[in-house]
Amino acid sequence: MGLLTSKERRHFPDWDDPAQCMFQRVTIDLEKCDGCKLCTLACPANVLEQFGPKGAKKVRVKADHRGCISCNNCHAICENGAIRATQSYDFVGFYRRFGLGEFSKPRVF
Amino acid sequence: MTEAGVRVPALEDAEEAEKEAGRVSKIPVVPQGAPWTAVERVMFERRSIRKFRKTQVPAHVIRRLLEVARFAPSQGNCQPWKLVVVRDAAMIQGMEDFCVGECRKLTESLDYATMRKGSLKYRVARAKTKVFGRLQPNMLHPVPITACTAIAQGRFAVFHHAPTVILVLMDKRAIGVPAIDIGICGTNIVLAAQSLGLGTCWVGFSKFLNESKEWCAKFGAEDPFEIEEAICVGYPVGDTTHLIPRETHETAWFEGGKRELIY
Ligand SMILES: Cc1cc2nc3c(=O)[nH]c(=O)nc-3n(C[C@H](O)[C@H](O)[C@H](O)COP(=O)(O)O)c2cc1C
Ligand code: SF4
Numbered sequence: 001m002g003l004l005t006s007k008e009r010r011h012f013p014d015w016d017d018p019a020q021c022m023f024q025r026v027t028i029d030l031e032k033c034d035g036c037k038l039c040t041l042a043c044p045a046n047v048l049e050q051f052g053p054k055g056a057k058k059v060r061v062k063a064d065h066r067g068c069i070s071c072n073n074c075h076a077i078c079e080n081g082a083i084r085a086t087q088s089y090d091f092v093g094f095y096r097r098f099g100l101g102e103f104s105k106p107r108v109f
Numbered sequence: 110m111t112e113a114g115v116r117v118p119a120l121e122d123a124e125e126a127e128k129e130a131g132r133v134s135k136i137p138v139v140p141q142g143a144p145w146t147a148v149e150r151v152m153f154e155r156r157s158i159r160k161f162r163k164t165q166v167p168a169h170v171i172r173r174l175l176e177v178a179r180f181a182p183s184q185g186n187c188q189p190w191k192l193v194v195v196r197d198a199a200m201i202q203g204m205e206d207f208c209v210g211e212c213r214k215l216t217e218s219l220d221y222a223t224m225r226k227g228s229l230k231y232r233v234a235r236a237k238t239k240v241f242g243r244l245q246p247n248m249l250h251p252v253p254i255t256a257c258t259a260i261a262q263g264r265f266a267v268f269h270h271a272p273t274v275i276l277v278l279m280d281k282r283a284i285g286v287p288a289i290d291i292g293i294c295g296t297n298i299v300l301a302a303q304s305l306g307l308g309t310c311w312v313g314f315s316k317f318l319n320e321s322k323e324w325c326a327k328f329g330a331e332d333p334f335e336i337e338e339a340i341c342v343g344y345p346v347g348d349t350t351h352l353i354p355r356e357t358h359e360t361a362w363f364e365g366g367k368r369e370l371i372y
């Protein structure tokens with residue numbers, strides 16, 4: 001038995017298929033972003049890039065992005081709270097993840 | 110009383126002894142909503158740092174990290190780690206170059222995402238990964254494969270050009286699951302570093318160095334030792350301590366004969 005179905009256990013997801021390997025997007029609030037670029041430097045997956053005219057640069061997720069690991073290092077370094085990952089990466093089949101709940105900042109109990 | 114007349118001291122005995130000795134310690138009170146302790150704060154503020162300032166960390170600060178490592182818990186107190194400190198930029202670059210080379214080899218033979226879709230090479234690689242994945246599901250996980258490709262293509266680094274790299278070698282003969290002890294030892298290092306204003310990054314890709322006899326000989330990573338992890342240490346670029354959102358995890362809580370799921 002187990003938590004995976006036998007079909008899932010046999011299915012190794014294609015890592016070039018975004019429908020099978022769901023490396024989630026981050027959300028960027030362009031109003032708050034001042035284009036400082038620090039998040040692009042901190043991002044381990046290299047999925048962020050600067051865009052826009054000189055003096056009014058912003059940051060966005062690259063079109064051919066692959067590999068955002070929802071680590072929120074971008075959020076940790078942003079002075080403006082302009083960027084954050086709000087969804088976990090996940091997979092179909094063998095690597096399906098279990099028991100993940102909502103994102104939350106450290107809570108006080 | 111067992112046959113040999115030896116008795117394992119019971120908890121009641123221990124509490125009794127404490128009382129008799131007049132050394133009953135006070136149970137610490139943590140009021141609800143109390144502010145985080147320094148240790149908790151360090152755990153929340155720690156991030157993996159992959160962009161470092163060029164300034165070298167003073168030797169005595171690194172010695173402090175080695176000191177906390179020494180006091181990490183380990184199975185049966187077996188202390189299966191051996192630490193190696195590298196602080197020469199040229200040497201770290203050499204390690205980097207070697208690991209990048211290994212990533213290239215792996216990517217060229219396995220990562221079909223970098224190959225022309227539908228080509229023979231693509232199909233062969235894809236089939237290979239499905240077989241290897243079954244044998245080595247942790248290594249062939251899509252996340253490290255993607256990172257490996259990024260390293261091979263120069264979009265990601267192995268040692269992140271850190272001024273100091275601490276290699277954590279593991280004695281493979283140690284008790285139980287020695288990799289756990291390595292993780293705990295490294296956690297001591299990483300958290301102490303954070304408390305000292307340093308940034309760190311674990312580097313699992315350092316394991317590629319095990320493929321080189323020369324590097325291993327240099328580090329003393331010879332049987333029964335192998336390189337299990339590395340930890341980059343330096344001063345972070347930017348203020349990386351803004352608290353971040355992270356997943357909550359389903360946790361079963363058994364109490365009062367009931368089971369509750371909390372997050
Ligand atoms: C054992 C271990 C090995 C890791 N190896 C690497 C690595 O090779 N390269 C890297 O950039 N990050 C590595 N990391 C860092 C993780 O990616 C990071 O801890 C995770 O994304 C969570 O982000 P945070 O550490 O900033 O909270 C490793 C972490 C651990 C615990
Ligand atoms: S760190 Fe924040 S402000 Fe700076 S570019 Fe990234 S999102 Fe924009």
Ligand code: SF4
Pocket residue numbers: 026042043044045046047048067068069070071072073074075084085
């Ligand atoms: S969550 Fe992590 S991987 Fe994703 S964009 Fe932010 S820094 Fe990059």
